[in-house]
Amino acid sequence: MTAPSLPHGAPVNVREFEQAARMVLDPVHDDYVRGGAQDEVTVRANESAFAGLCLVPRVLRGAGEPVLRTAVLGHEASMPVVIAPTAFHRLVHPDAERATARAAAAEGVIMIAAMLSTVAIEDVAAEARKAATDPCLWFQLYPQPDLGFTRAIVQRAEAAGCRALVVTADSPALGRAERNDRNDFHDLPPGLRCENLRELRGGEPGSVRQVVLSPEISWRHVEWLRETTDLPILVKGVLHPADAALAADLGVDGIMVSNHGGRQLDTTPPTIAQLPRIAEAVAGRVPLLLDGGVRRGTDVIKALALGAAAVGIGRPVMWGLAVAGEDGVSAVLSMLRRELANALALCGCAGPADVPRDLVMDISAKEGCAR
Numbered sequence: 001m002t003a004p005s006l007p008h009g010a011p012v013n014v015r016e017f018e019q020a021a022r023m024v025l026d027p028v029h030d031d032y033v034r035g036g037a038q039d040e041v042t043v044r045a046n047e048s049a050f051a052g053l054c055l056v057p058r059v060l061r062g063a064g065e066p067v068l069r070t071a072v073l074g075h076e077a078s079m080p081v082v083i084a085p086t087a088f089h090r091l092v093h094p095d096a097e098r099a100t101a102r103a104a105a106a107e108g109v110i111m112i113a114a115m116l117s118t119v120a121i122e123d124v125a126a127e128a129r130k131a132a133t134d135p136c137l138w139f140q141l142y143p144q145p146d147l148g149f150t151r152a153i154v155q156r157a158e159a160a161g162c163r164a165l166v167v168t169a170d171s172p173a174l175g176r177a178e179r180n181d182r183n184d185f186h187d188l189p190p191g192l193r194c195e196n197l198r199e200l201r202g203g204e205p206g207s208v209r210q211v212v213l214s215p216e217i218s219w220r221h222v223e224w225l226r227e228t229t230d231l232p233i234l235v236k237g238v239l240h241p242a243d244a245a246l247a248a249d250l251g252v253d254g255i256m257v258s259n260h261g262g263r264q265l266d267t268t269p270p271t272i273a274q275l276p277r278i279a280e281a282v283a284g285r286v287p288l289l290l291d292g293g294v295r296r297g298t299d300v301i302k303a304l305a306l307g308a309a310a311v312g313i314g315r316p317v318m319w320g321l322a323v324a325g326e327d328g329v330s331a332v333l334s335m336l337r338r339e340l341a342n343a344l345a346l347c348g349c350a351g352p353a354d355v356p357r358d359l360v361m362d363i364s365a366k367e368g369c370a371r
């Protein structure tokens, strides 16, 4: 039996990374990362819903050592875990998105680079290429009412080598994060800019205040994007099965079941609870990804069983980055990789495509193994 070697005192799981990040981060920035909308009901529910599902393993299947490698939208990845888009990595570490990109590429993990990045997408991509010959980057977009800008940023992402466009659909307005109100944190500190927003300011890096989260954005913008780019398009932030069906009808290439980590509308359902309903509505027409509250390999396997092709992680990456830059992100990714391999083996599964639906049993909160 080989146990992974970790330096003494290093975090051994994502939860410990969260605590370690709290020790090093400015409390205002820690609040920004960990926080959610209003009472943070959904932030907590995302995690506790995973704990309310039991795994019922199969035995003596002779499945062999699990192979985690998988294809997500046809893109090769070393495991079915992607880095969900998160804004402003420089708030938590000076190496910022550069470090995240190197860690993701070295680990063979797909990174969804955020439009509101503190490093320009061209530099994020260049950094990823330093760590791997063929890294896989996707680009997250907040469609702007200014279609000229939107077209320009999509073209920049394409030219930088991004292989898919992730259109965030759950943000017709900014969610009310009361931690940020309490801390009066509504803009980036001096020196930090949104490096992808140059086109909004005639070549100057942009300010977050210029980003429009607009209630005018609609499915017509998705159709317009479809005509504007050849990149595969995923819609992120879908929770209602009817919207999932609409997205499938429109021919999108992927759906991210997400409530934005509970940061937009509070009291939305936990994503893992909504996933089976969305899987039913889509009936295999479009690959599904899920994010929100994934902290353990057992969470990943539950999402796979309920219909996801892969999961995304948001805060865990920010916590790893805060604690140890590139090494911290790598440590978080390899921790989840080890946990997922262990969970697959213990469930008698050969790999991500070999996870049966009946592995997961729903139990009431009363009976549950709540954390």
Ligand SMILES: Cc1cc2nc3c(=O)[nH]c(=O)nc-3n(C[C@H](O)[C@H](O)[C@H](O)COP(=O)(O)O)c2cc1C
Binding pocket: 032, 033, 034, 046, 084, 085, 086, 087, 114, 115, 116, 140, 168, 236, 258, 259, 260, 261, 262, 263, 291, 292, 293, 294, 312, 313, 314, 315, 316, 318
């Ligand atoms: C600090 C932070 C910044 C985020 N920024 C974005 C963003 O710019 N665009 C976006 O679509 N989602 C953003 N998200 C949401 C994530 O993509 C993802 O949906 C969420 O973090 C998943 O939940 P988890 O943090 O529990 O893993 C952000 C989340 C966090 C925590």
Ligand SMILES: CC(C)CC(=O)C(=O)O
Binding pocket: 087, 116, 174, 208, 260, 263
């Ligand atoms: C400035 C925000 C729109 C970035 C974001 O999506 C978030 O913090 O969740």
